[in-house]
Amino acid sequence: MASLNLSDTELSEMKDFYREELDRTEKRLVHIKGILTQLGGNKLSLPVKTGPTSTGKRRGRPPKKIQATESVEAPKIKKKPGRKSQxxxxxxxxxxxxxxxxxxxxxxxxxxxxxxxxxxxxxxxxxxxxxxxxxxxxxxxxxxxxxxxxxxxxxxxxxxxxxxxxxxxxxxxxxxx
CATH class of the missing domain: 1.10.10.10 (Winged helix-like DNA-binding domain superfamily/Winged helix DNA-binding domain)
Structure with a gap:
């Protein structure tokens, strides 16, 4: 594989991007696991465990905390648009x-x-x-x-x-x- 010649800023931006992607994926897996346990699914173990990934400041606002104890509501049935005829x-x-x-x-x-x-x-x-x-x-x-x-x-x-x-x-x- 050929090596990439990247500047320090590009390298740090790429690292930040892939760390954020890894964090999102892990949080999504935790959320999915929580929903499956609520629905009575199998207790799954997450195979990918990594240590702390954030080493520097992140841009943007921090992501919301995901709680595994949130209740899952059935989606509401969408009504047809417009006034109903009298x-x-x-x-x-x-x-x-x-x-x-x-x-x-x-x-x-x-x-x-x-x-x-x-x-x-x-x-x-x-x-x-x-x-x-x-x-x-x-x-x-x-x-x-x-x-x-x-x-x-x-x-x-x-x-x-x-x-x-x-x-x-x-x-x-x-x-x-």
Whole structure:
């Protein structure tokens, strides 16, 4: 192996770097051993034991002390970002109360009366209802739609259907009234 020609400062910096790496590795091994003993793993002995390695001043702040008695907590489940929709619960509750399939316009009127919204918010309310019904149909599969004729589309709960697209007779009678 060829010898390296290094200046004194480079040599001391390299020694410091590798001593720090050795210290970090030893501390990490101690931490891992502590966690394994807490979890009931095998008691392992660390094969690498070295004496004091720091001979000079170290740069930076001193590292944190690692305690082997720290409790290990389960990671928290990350929630989805953004506000949660208030409309899902309102729409499902209102459909159950009415106990009949309704059109988008009827549902918009019902929810505007229920929530005491002004008439100038009708278009934004209807847009919100359309998007929430879409999400409840496709993602959550709590609602479904069907049509009688070509013009009107009715929204109904999933349990009101015999087969996909076929509403039970008792609910189809309520629509025709």
């Amino acid at each position: 409309w899902e619960a309102v729409i499902l509750k209102r459909l159950r109360q009415l106990n009949k399939p309704v059109t988008y316009d009827e549902l918009t009127d019902e929810i505007m009366v229920l929530s005491k919204l002004s008439a100038n918010k009708r278009t934004s309310t209807k847009q919100a209802i359309v998007s929430v019904v879409f999400r409840l149909r496709n993602r959550d599969e709590k609602l479904d739609t069907f049509s009688v004729g070509k013009k009107e589309k009715y929204i109904a709960l999933k349990q009101w259907f015999d087969k996909p697209g076929e509403i039970k007779k008792e609910y189809s009678k309520k629509v025709l009234k």
